[in-house]
Amino acid sequence: AQSVTQPDIHITVSEGASLELRCNYSYGATPYLFWYVQSPGQGLQLLLKYFSGDTLVQGIKGFEAEFKRSQSSFNLRKPSVHWSDAAEYFCAVGALANQAGTALIFGKGTTLSVSS
């Protein structure tokens, strides 16, 4: 069965420091991968997505992620964190196949705190 693992429940980084959030997936078919962010009391916002092609994808707010098939990973990175980046981050995986009705499966999320 498909699954997504985000090993880090909570991460604290200093403002201006670099960030990497880990995501590992288990999926039998060719996956497509997403990162979403959820600020307190807010809805889900898409940061970036990977379908195919270049394995390094750029997203909004200066985020990027790299798909590594050999490691079944899709880690999210940002070179310099801002205080406004403090939020909950979710990695999700879905099928890129002719399976109608296939919905995204989410990891448990990583809470990012930013210290000054």
Add this chain to the structure above:
Amino acid sequence: SAVISQKPSRDICQRGTSLTIQCQVDSQVTMMFWYRQQPGQSLTLIATANQGSEATYESGFVIDKFPISRPNLTFSTLTVSNMSPEDSSIYLCSVRTSLHDTQYFGPGTRLTVL
């Protein structure tokens, strides 16, 4: 992209009652889904809403507790029946216009059961 609205945005309900949540999309979509996000938790898929037929439920969710309707390609409802405090969650409607498209999420309905 797709713009999704949900009603109500939040509600406080009494134990044993039912609440119906509406999801409206601004364009026709192939796939519609309902998720639950319990306090401090991730999103869990409840079911896929199928137009003109019964919804497809995930393990642990049943039609009697979470009946779903989808009369057309832009609208769906989720009912939370015979509520208990354990049903206190955010319920989110989500859509995909095609397999190669992003999955979009509505703003959610925050439900508190007393």
